[in-house]
Structures are given as structure tokens and as C-alpha cells.
Amino acid sequence: MREDAVASFAESTGFTKVRDTPAGEGPGAMREIVWEISPELYFCYGLDEDTRTAFLMTRGVSADAVTEMAELVGQYFDALSxxxxxxxxxxxxxxxxxxxxxxxxxxxxxxxxxxxxxxxxxxxxxxxxxxxxxxxxxxxxxxxxxxxxxxxxxxxxxxxxxxxxxxxxxxxxxxxxxxxx
Structure with missing residues (x-):
């Protein structure tokens, strides 16, 4: 999945970008962008520089809200479970x-x-x-x-x-x- 496609999805759904971290140097370097969906619910795009593997993640306080959003995002992007x-x-x-x-x-x-x-x-x-x-x-x-x-x-x-x-x-x-x- 491409970063620009994820960013387009997040912006079109009204998520607010709260962090945009470029990849660092050396082992474990990660690119990460975080959008706030609602207070205490976040959508993240990351790129592991070592494996060149892109990933999506939802984080938040409510396990139900995180699971619901993760399922929606997984279906939209046809992500691996x-x-x-x-x-x-x-x-x-x-x-x-x-x-x-x-x-x-x-x-x-x-x-x-x-x-x-x-x-x-x-x-x-x-x-x-x-x-x-x-x-x-x-x-x-x-x-x-x-x-x-x-x-x-x-x-x-x-x-x-x-x-x-x-x-x-x-x-x-x-x-x-x-x-x-």
C-alpha cells in the first residue's frame, strides 16, 4: 500500500494529521504518520525501512472502537491480518x-x-x-x-x-x- 493512498483516505474521511515522522537512520528506522480520528482514537501509517513493509494500525483507549476501525481500514486497503x-x-x-x-x-x-x-x-x-x-x-x-x-x-x-x-x-x-x- 502506498503512503499517498493512505494519506488520501485519511484526509478524505476528515482525520486530522497529528504527527508526521520521517524515517531515521540505521536499524529499526520507521516512517510514521498519525491521524486523530476522534479524541483517544488514532489511525497510523508506517513504513519499516529495513523490510520495506508498509503497515496500518489503529490505536485508542476503547478496544471496541479500535477493533471496529481496524476492520474497516483492513477491508478498505485489503490489508493482511x-x-x-x-x-x-x-x-x-x-x-x-x-x-x-x-x-x-x-x-x-x-x-x-x-x-x-x-x-x-x-x-x-x-x-x-x-x-x-x-x-x-x-x-x-x-x-x-x-x-x-x-x-x-x-x-x-x-x-x-x-x-x-x-x-x-x-x-x-x-x-x-x-x-x-
Whole structure:
């Protein structure tokens, strides 16, 4: 999905742009635009620069309002659901495809599928280093504290030094930045 199509949709529906953040430099660089739909309900467009994956997200206080808007936006843009992303990971056989699927799953992680997402990403943290790196990035993108125990294990037990360091850094980042208690 293209940024201009999302912006056109948001503007035509009367959403108010409240933030427009250009992508930063380096790993984890994200482009993000946020529109306010109503007080305490927001629509977001993002572009993960590493994977070149665009995503849409709704955020807000009311779970019902967020779900309703997410379904509407998903239908309008024919967006992939979290279940679609889980299926994509199940179908991926080549390492490069599995790595991309893991990162996309972390990016598209939905609370409705939290248990399945945590299980799928955590299960790959013991794979070869390329897959471990992608699983660690998927955990970072989901930003859930559920990933802390498996990340802590990887930071102590992975064969590759860079994988151990990455897991340690991501676990620390989640501890500091996850909005969960």
C-alpha cells in the first residue's frame, strides 16, 4: 500500500494529521504518520525501512472502537491480518522467506493473536543465526514483555555472538519501552 493512498483516505474521511515522522537512520528506522480520528482514537501509517513493509494500525483507549476501525481500514486497503501473517510463516520454507515472515509477523502482531504470535516467534529463537536474528527483530517490533524469557535465554545460549548481543539489547529495549506493566 502506498503512503499517498493512505494519506488520501485519511484526509478524505476528515482525520486530522497529528504527527508526521520521517524515517531515521540505521536499524529499526520507521516512517510514521498519525491521524486523530476522534479524541483517544488514532489511525497510523508506517513504513519499516529495513523490510520495506508498509503497515496500518489503529490505536485508542476503547478496544471496541479500535477493533471496529481496524476492520474497516483492513477491508478498505485489503490489508493482511495477523492470521494471514501466521499462515505466511507456516508456508515459508527457505531461510530468507522465513526471516521476512518473522519480521512481518512482529510488525503486524495483533493482541487478538498474542499467544500464537509469541509462540511462533519464540519457537524460532533456537534456529540458525539468520532466523534467530529475524525472530529477535520480530520480538522487537511486537514490543511485548512475553518475549523477555526467551530473549534472555538466547542472550546467554546462542552460538553466534552478534545474536547474543542483539537478544540482550532487544530484551533491554522491551523492558524500558513496552507500555505493559
Amino acid at each position: 495477523c492470521q494471514d501473517l501466521l499462515d505466511e510463516l507456516d508456508r515459508a520454507r527457505e531461510s530468507a522467506d522465513r526471516a521476512r515472515a518473522l519480521e512481518r509477523l512482529g510488525l503486524g502482531a495483533s493482541l487478538e493473536y498474542r499467544e500464537q504470535v509469541v509462540r511462533a516467534i519464540s519457537a524460532t529463537l533456537t534456529a540458525e543465526p539468520e532466523i534467530q536474528r529475524a525472530a529477535i527483530r520480530g520480538a522487537l517490533l511486537a514490543l511485548w514483555r512475553d518475549f523477555l524469557p526467551p530473549l534472555d535465554r538466547v542472550s546467554q545460549q546462542a552460538d553466534a555472538e552478534d545474536v547474543r548481543q542483539r537478544a540482550q539489547w532487544v530484551a533491554g529495549y522491551i523492558r524500558e519501552n513496552s507500555v505493559e506493566s
